[in-house]
Amino acid sequence: MIHVHDLYKQFENFEAVKGIELHIKKGSIYGLLGSNGAGKTSLLKTIAGIYKPNAGQVLIEDKAIFENIEMKQRVIFLADQLYFFPNTTIKQAARFHSDIYTNWNNERFSRLQEIFNIDINKKVHRLSKGMQRQVAFWLALSTMPDILILDEPFDGLDAVMRQKIKNMLIQDVAERELTILISSHNLREVEDLCDSVGIMHNGKLMIEKDLDDLKSDIHKIQVAFKTGVPDDFLSNYNVLYKEERGSVKLFIVRGKEDSIEHHVHSYSPAIFDLLPLTLEEIFIYEMRDVGYAIENIVV
8 A cells, every 4th residue: 555665855954864765555554663863753754754765656546645635534643752733622623623624523522532532622732741642642533534643642642542542553453454554663652553564774664574484584592502512503594683591592583483493403412401581681682783772881
């Protein structure tokens, strides 16, 4: 549904997005991860049609998004830093959205009021940060978008409200084939929600994979030998990280589980464990592989 081809976005002399290729299927949830300053927000705003590409294309159903009023009716972008018109009430904000978006659903807006339980006559700027975030989701979901682009969307929400909103998003994906592109530093939430992920660093997309495939391609090995680690152990594998913990050696290795397991057993280890990694661990080791590592700090 969304195809980003050879995309470049530059601000004066700073190149924020460098030749990105991105593919997002209809009715999927795509997680965009990356280091601070990687270019994630610039990419999201370009996909949403807020920024004009310097080169390359952003196509939604084979149509360019920038200055495409008809396509923008179907796309909602929720920014990290929310903005509402000064002194606007929720009711006034809803009226504004209903005038702008042709698919606005007033019945759904009324139903969601029961979930968010906020007085529609309240002025948005007087609400807490978390309640403003709830209002943003309330308005966005009432427009019935086909594509929802979220930049750090759960910031300020308590645990109960985060779960309620995630349930609503998943329900819309299942029932309406809503397509969601989400960028978040909370990798646990991305792991819970997403079908596929892309990892950015320095304006480039390092990895783009289905989440299950990504997790099946990288493993944590804990191993010990009676006579020490053989010289050629794991020499044919891409080892992202290794560490000694007494007699036990820890390796983070790329490869398929069956292949790794068969290979390690062929060396008859005294101890061997093959452990799954969380998305957060995968992110840390992938970042280490491109030089963005956690250094040992003595305080």
